[in-house]
Amino acid sequence: MRLKRYIRVLGIFVRASISAQLEYRVNFAVNLFGSLLLAGGTLLGITILYSDGTPLGGWSYRESIVVVGLFTLVQGYIGAFLYPNLNKIGEEVRQGTMDFNLLKPVDAQFLISSRNINVFRLTDALVGAGLVIWAASGLENASSIGALLGLCLIVTALTIVYAVWFMLSMTAFWFVKVGNVTELFNGFFRAGAFPVSALPGWVRLVFTFLIPVAFVTTVPAEAIIGRWNAGSVLGSGVAAVLLLGVSRWFWTYAISKYTSASS
Amino acid sequence: MRARLNKTWVLFSVWFAHMSAYRAEIVIWMLSGAIPLIMMAVWIGKARAAGGHTGGFNEQQFAAYFLAAWITQQLIVAWVAWELDYQIRQGHLSPKLLRPLDPMWEFFAGHYSERLVRLPFMLLIVFAGLLIVPGTRLTPDIWHVLLYTLSVTVAFFTRFLIAYCIGILAFWFDQATAIDDFYFVAAAFLTGAFAPLEFYPPALRAFIEWTPFPYLVYYPVRVLTGEAPGPEIARVFGVQLLWAAGFYALRSALWRRGLARYGAVGA
Amino acid sequence: MSHTDHSTTPVIQVRDLEKVYTVHEKEPGLRGSLASFVRRRKTLVRAVDRISFEIDAGQMVGFLGPNGAGKTTALKMLAGLLHPTDGFVRVGGHVPKERRTEFLKNITLVMGQKQQLLWDLPALDSFLVNQAIYEIPNDEYQATMREFSEILELEGILKKQVRKLSLGERMKCELAAALLHRPRVLFLDEPTIGLDVNMQVRIREFVAEYNRRFNATVILTSHYMADVTALCKRIIVIDKGHIVFDGDLSALVEEAAPGKTVRLELSENVSDERLSFYGKLTSREGLFADVLVPRNETSRLAARMLAELPVADVTIEDPPIEGVIGTLFAGTNRQAVDAVPAGAEQAAR
Known part of the structure; x- marks a missing residue:
């Protein structure tokens, strides 16, 4: 019953978002162009990295393109779902309008995470998915089981990204002046455009455990190209559940400390 | 003349005070522009896998190149497209237009003084980078630093003007910031922040040479790291000044036309 | 009104001034959105529709009219922010849209909530920027600041961060910043909006004092009738882009409420x-x-x-002025155009 209500609310948000954005019709063309540019640029980068004919961190050119595809897909997910919602938290805390979210009879974390959807940024996700499918279709070791597992790992990856992004934007409850913390994620996530094994020694460890970029693109890509190992699959699941749990705890903690703006 | 000097001084000192209030945010922006640092790691990884060097670069040379590229990228950052877009659409440009001073100079003072806020943190990162890759030498001598300072100043002004031209487009339509995003993506791959241009396919490199992009990062980096011989430095300065002048003229033309449209987009 | 005095040209001359905007229209709902995505309907809006008037030096004139009547658009064209679609405007002999330095140094436009003050710094810093930009000599700057501090009671608020000031304090600083260069022509767009009554009175007194001291020309728009009745003898009523009345406040009362x-x-x-x-x-x-x-x-x-x-x-x-203006806008405005008193008709030429 509860789930049904949430799905209905979500549906209303989606419709309203589409309706609002169709007002800006140039957006569609602009975003599609942007997606192609991003994917093209990242592909160009990979091409340059492979120009001397040696593999990158043990990955072939085609295999790397699966990573590029996933990278673009996640960018689209961030642009369409996370950015338009979570980056408003700071502003709402400052203006005191956060109060309205807390007063509604729907889970407030759900509410502030799902109100707006930037439909046009889904072009990134489409281009990314296209790249993954195209690159994987030419690989011998790609299988339907791998693809299925990859799909599951994409879901855990998106969960991880959501949890990290959510926690970063939650800092707005304390640091009113730092409105751009989520840009930190954007900066480091650039490393997700390459297989994590391309990075030297300890940098690889940083991007696996400290900043879980490896779980977002490399691990699902490994499954898709048929090279997964139980350790990282399990790690991805654990990381997702753990981070989601921590983000939930962080949220309850943040609102318990929340003093609404008085002005 | 004295009035002009005074104007410049007051603008810069007040804007420096303003920017200092945002130092935490500025540090985050600095960290978010991490592409050269990430690419440094990737290319060093590649050099190691290839047995020490690839394409004529060894670990230390990659480190020097990308540290210099990172500094350069930090010094030419411009967000004026976003600021202009916002102010045009919200009508906040109006108070600035009432003053007998082109608003560009205030934006410029803001950007320029922000570099000073960046500086201490930048030196910290560079120092850390030099420690992490032992044996790295960023620049041969002080002369190269001075020449680089000139070169990167022109590069900054060019990037600022490009962003300004893009921001002015907000007079006509409400997607100006998206165009700045395009610029950002293009710049990430064409300025040399991603890889030294030596690694680009020859045809692509020939094309890039005809754009302003390599003169924003790649060539200033070559000046700083001492890779560029004297004649090349002279040529780089010439081309840089040409690009800056070109975008200056373009922004003046766009500005005049844009003002006639002001207010038509809400405000 | 001294419109018969031909020895001096009016400070502000406006003839057949016009501003036309294009706007998009959309039906509500998702279907409407889709329809307008495919095909966009455009309509022309005449925000200001061929208005004409003249204002002499030292006059204080009130612009009245309902929201969206075109008051602000007209004011922004006079200040050079908006380029007119058509018509003739001169302010102090200058064409506003050219935004020449001599013109800008002679005018100011105060817009209710739009701030020119730097948010994170004390107001004094913004004043210093204005001093430099307007090239105000130090002694003149000091003198002006002394006067303003006295009348507006700025003591103690100039060194506080602007973000920490109350709305009233901020408005006082805005006003001081906007008048620091002692402009001869003032465009005040809702200068008292959102302020409490005390603060409204203080701002009003300040504007009156400024007008006396510098013989400044003032055009004022306000939602608060008291602002207008206290400051302006002459009223220009704008509705739907047209001038429906131009003349003495008392004549307006007489015409609209006989x-x-x-x-x-x-x-x-x-x-x-x-x-x-x-x-x-x-x-x-x-x-x-x-x-x-x-x-x-x-x-x-x-x-x-x-x-x-x-x-x-x-x-x-007398019936309250709000009511009078109300009846003016309630359908009878076209007749009111014919009923413009003789003095105003002259002004409109």
């Missing part, structure tokens, strides 16, 4: 019919009654009421 209200307190009950004999009975509650009578017969009829009715007390009042 009657006065005789407010009676009776000592014993009198029938409504008997009261209606003298004029229009506008309200009646027990022994209290309001009778609206023609303006030029007010004293005669009031005297008759006193003599013929059991009156305990009587007062004679």
